[in-house]
Amino acid sequence: MYFRRNVWPLLPLGFASGLPLALTGGTLQAWATVENVSLQEIGFLTLIGSAYTLKFLWAPLLDRYRLPWLGRRRGWIFMSQLLLIAGLMLMGMLSPASSLWPLALLATVVVFVSATQDIAYDAYRVDILKKEERGAGAALSVMGYRLGMLASGGLALVLADRWLGWNNTYFLMGGLMLIGALAALVAPEPERVESAPRTLRAAVIEPFREFFSRREAWALLLLIVLYKLGDAFAGALSTTFLIRGGGYGPAEVGMVNKVLGLAATIVGALAGGALMARLRLYRALMLFGILQALSNLGYWVVAVAPKNIWIMGAAVGFENLCGGLGTAAFVALCLGLCDARFAATQFALLSALSAVGRTYLAGPLTPVLVGWWGWPGFFLATVLISVPGLALLYRRRQDIDRIDQAAAAG
Template sequence: MSTGTNRRGVGVYASPRVYPLLLLGFASGLPLALTGGTLQAWATVAGVSLQEIGFLTLVGTAYTLKFLWAPLVDRYAFPLLGRRRGWILISQLLLAVLIACMGMLDPGNQLMWLALLAVLVAFWSATQDIAFDAYSTDVLRDEERAAGAALKVMGYRLAMIVSGGLALVMAGSWLGWQNTYMLMGGLMALCALATWLAPEPEHVARAPRTLALAVVEPLREFFSRPGAWALLLLIVLYKLGDAFAGALSTTFLLRGVGFSAEEVGMVNKVFGLAATILGALAGGAFMARIGLYRSLMLFGLLQAVSNFGYWVLAVTPQNLLSMGAVVALENICGGLGTAAFVALLMALCKQQFSATQFALLSALSAVGRTYLAGPLTPPLVQSIGWPGFFVLTVFIALPGLALLWWMRSTVKSLDAGS
């Protein structure tokens, strides 16, 4: 492995394979709020009934089912820009048109057509995510994975601000809803330039020969590896303590401590976002130096320990500075862990099947958050109280770290940089 300064520490972000992921991550995150919270806000202002607004929440189903058509992205390629960038470019151009078309409708009178367009936006946005995750997995060298993951996270979060909070401000005060959506379509079209200029992977794997092989071979290849089931369990457990601590964190700050909605919103949006980006960027730089296994272990420990901050808030008098410090610390540690975790998912994907394998692994990583942390957190809080609950979240994180230690040889073998 090269030991050049451009591959180590902060300098890794200067790699021509790494920095384009910031804009591609921005493109990946831009459509989500436009079919979610921003669309719901537009419908609310337009006087749409609560029942119909509730129906709009189904628009985002494509994001949870994207693994179903990921094999198509592995099997087929457009004749332009290579196997991955071709899919990304086509998705972005279609998204630009579809988002702009949403701006030509009125939810008060044309809700069904608007919802259908939103479903198409969600579908092509999920398709862009499939291709983008596969591209970033294929294009990055081993020592660049965490830095690439950090820029993906940063770009995605910035896009959520633009299409979420900033879009609401622009729609309400400056441009109106329809012009705002047209502007967002224009931003997506500009993102296509980043796709056009991004480099091709240094090594391009051959696509599966048939669609059937594209469906079966990714699973067969993964489960042929030693310790495959343990790896899947590690993916579920690694961020489980973090998921439990965050499941009702906003409710805790509002009801458990007594902060106002304005205080919580400001701290979460400003300190939380800045801290997550800082943590992800620091995680990328540190991992380039210390390798995948040590990063996962160190950042996982920091994730677990940072949950004690919420325990401190639960047992001490209300203090805005304390909340800001705890939220910042928790988000920094979460950002560190996320950068290393996404790098792990990339390392587990074989280039030939990276679209399907990454889609499946990322869906599996949401199992703990969706099916464990969400349903179990309320009864735990009711039975042991907020202070006891946040202490418990630290211990919930330990099985994942113990499994990581037990699998250290397997994880180290994934990391040529260690």
């Protein structure tokens, strides 16, 4: 299943999707941290990711219009990747210590282009994957995404701290985007191509009209927001926590992310795809969601235990494993919720809502909560923050089962 022509390109395309997120998030946090930018300013740097939340606003343009090359979805993917190469290399010409706000502005542009790539990539997944391929496609997407984040997170920290420096590391990361660009060139077109909306007005209105005509629409949107909220809080300033709160160096954090995080991600993504072929969607969401919440306790152990690289490695590895499982199930849920005619807009809405917690709650509130409770109390609280999403999932079990049945009926 993983080697099907429709499925395997999602691995390198997922890599290209995950690469910019860390470079405008955790890695940028680390760069600012070692150059002594204040914690409050680092916290507000998380607002750079706002475009990931608002991307549904321009997603109808990608449903309505196609570029004159590579098909309805791949053309937008390829153009976005070329712009990201340029943007990341330009970031490598600045510094948080001397040019924090110009760098933040440029990072915001990179996020906008990255969000545009994600709109097209998510719609491509809806178009290209057959019903029986969704589990494997979601798994490879998550695996590629995590590999991209590890390359631009763990590997980038090691390279920046020990060999290349921050500026050259950003140049290298821009070059790695070529992996996705090549994949976009060779990826197949869907066997069945849905016709684009005839007008821009239809592209804007119809996706929302179709989605909100479903009686369970609002409950499912709330589930999308809450399902990964605890995970978002735990990860908001995790790099800063490991460096300042845990006392580990950037290279140590990067090396653990690179080795244990990479192994855990591969195991989690492939296991998620295999388990989803056997579990119904609801059971996968519940099981993986519980594990995702419990994985936050690993950071609590790091916060209360003496400095120990093995403890830190186990915490990071467990979080990557469970995060990969939870995201695979979450992606499969979003794929099942989308109408192929409006895939760009509907998936953008769903993924944007999933970013609400990370962007507008976790980033700004995490420094405040850490100030009140300290790092140990904060990570315990993130487990409790996960509970409402799991409770809502339990209450909407019948809705999830209907999505599963509709996919099986195909």
